[in-house]
Amino acid sequence: MFLKISTTGTHERPATDLGFLLHKHPDNAQAFTTSYGVAHVFYPEASEQRCTAGLLLEIDPVAVVRRSRSGARGGKGDAALAHYVNDRPYAASSLLAVALSRVFSSALRGVCKARPERAEQTLPLRIEVPVLPARGGPELVRRLFEPLGWAVTAEPVALDEQFPEWGASRYVRLALDGETRLAQALRHLYVLLPVLDDAKHYWVSADEVDKLLRAGDGWLAGHPEQTLITSRYLARRRSLTREALERLELVRLADADDSDVEEIDNAVDENSDTEERPVPLAVQRREAILTELRDSGAERVLDLGCGQGQLVHEMLKDARFRQIVGVDVSVRALTVASRRLRLDRMGERQAARVRLTQGSLTYTDKRLAGYDAAVLSEVVEHVDPDRLPALEYAVFGSARPRTVLVTTPNVEYNVRWESLPAGHVRHGDHRFEWTRDEFRAWAERVAARHGYGVRFAPIGPDDPEVGPPTQMAVFTTTEQKEAKAA
Structure with a gap:
């Protein structure tokens, strides 16, 4: 041989x-x-x-x-x-x-x-x-x-x-x-x-x-x-093959970085040299998520589908987040995230606050239980619709953090992107993009099934006709709502 x-x-x-x-x-x-x-x-x-x-x-x-x-x-x-x-x-x-x-x-x-x-x-x-x-x-x-x-x-x-x-x-x-x-x-x-x-x-x-x-x-x-x-x-072996194929489907999630969307977000009139450049939608999204996390009082946070670690990087700047776990199916994305965060150069105290781990969001994982909050930022649209129930149970039923933040594109807003061809989604890996009514119906159904309350918030300019470019659902358990009211 x-x-x-x-x-x-x-x-x-x-x-x-x-x-x-x-x-x-x-x-x-x-x-x-x-x-x-x-x-x-x-x-x-x-x-x-x-x-x-x-x-x-x-x-x-x-x-x-x-x-x-x-x-x-x-x-x-x-x-x-x-x-x-x-x-x-x-x-x-x-x-x-x-x-x-x-x-x-x-x-x-x-x-x-x-x-x-x-x-x-x-x-x-x-x-x-x-x-x-x-x-x-x-x-x-x-x-x-x-x-x-x-x-x-x-x-x-x-x-x-x-x-x-x-x-x-x-x-x-x-x-x-x-x-x-x-x-x-x-x-x-x-x-x-x-x-x-x-x-x-x-x-x-x-x-x-x-x-x-x-x-x-x-x-x-x-x-x-x-x-x-x-x-x-x-x-x-069918069970192993099915698991591997499902995890491979999510690998492209990390490669579907915010960069493609930010090209659309940042589009301005090329002839307007004096016009102030707008804040990229990806930045607005992270700021909105961080505001909600702070308001919830969360100290231990999961970034589910963390990709290349942009949100984890921002959370590390705030000492109130004392434990941050980034989870992604792609080993390559986690490697890039590790380099972005400079984990190998980080001081011992700072390094103890963060952990990156490989895992699929459509499978239950005991390591993810017991956290204050979880974030799924631009994640759900990369999951095949028939696998969404598995993701819902893994996050809301098994891990069950007190607060869950979900952001996803609003497909109604796509007509406002001049550089986006009609009838196309924002990224080739998106399995779907929801309207505001569709997102609301999904979120309310998940909340009712797993004992959460839910409210909705726009991210980006809220157009009177088509709504915001990004929509966010804020899920809170009954216990969390009562604690905040007290």
Whole structure:
């Protein structure tokens, strides 16, 4: 079982930097013990102009049999023989994917202390896998890798070259050529090698969903074969596949940052140099939310769907918010939020006030219970309507903060945006946009079902004909209302 990674370079950027990125010195051949054999890393060539790293996984067939939990693949009658007669020692599979994560763990994470700037740069890469099982043939290989920017060569391997009339096997010789970050390339392989084999050598449990989302961060949510990849990676377990797909649908929420809307919000007459620039709607929205949080007396606040941390950043400026938790489904958005907040440079006392955590808002989470307030700012419109009841229960029924603030676009106001085409929503990821009556009906129904009172407030200019650009509902529990009245 073999894989080669090659790159080219110059005197200023030598190809041998590949050794720093992989954390494996080109002058040394190294061996690493895995659960199923030994992984060898070596460099067939290493110069400034070209460098190639090889990963050879030497499988122990006895270990494969001993550690097998689910038996051999194939029919029941073949199970005993298939334990010993199989392609595992020769063909790339989930065994090779696990070896990648074991041997190149830092490279997978994009960590390189010696050359941090190189870890963030794209490299010209060529990846070769001489024997790759491909259930779906060369066409499926292309469908999986080409949308990721790879030039794909997938040559079928003959069943027997001496008897071409027997036709091709289910294996291909794979070569990928492209320019990308090394970490991203390794993540593509980590996910797609077992997907093409359509089998895993270990039991697939619930934590595999998190592994998939971590490795797929930045590319899987927009992949045209997302459903097939997710199903095969999770061994076709329906419950896990459904959870992963639902979480992937919300990943785009973080990418749907306020920037698109702010372009509309900030539109002014280009010929009016002296006209005062209006306050962006996103800023007005955050100010309105902060005012409501202060009025509620909240000290421990959840920012649900926190995206890249703009609201968390503003709350940290106010000492009355002594505990702030940002929750988002996207690991990438949380990474950006962490950088925005400079958590790694924050003083100990300030850092103790804030926590960023990954999670889906359509699933109950015991970690979110017991807080004073929760904010869903421009979140609900990114959720499919048939998943809204799950979000409602997770927030209002399970977490049940004393105050909940929900903001969402008012679709009636869209006619006032000159740059927004007629009939379009404000962002391509919006599943819907409500009128004022629709939002009111939804909020009152949720409040009645879960024991909250609700009132409504406009955000932005309140047009006499179409209302405000953003509408906000302020939910308070009966206990909170009585406390404020006292």
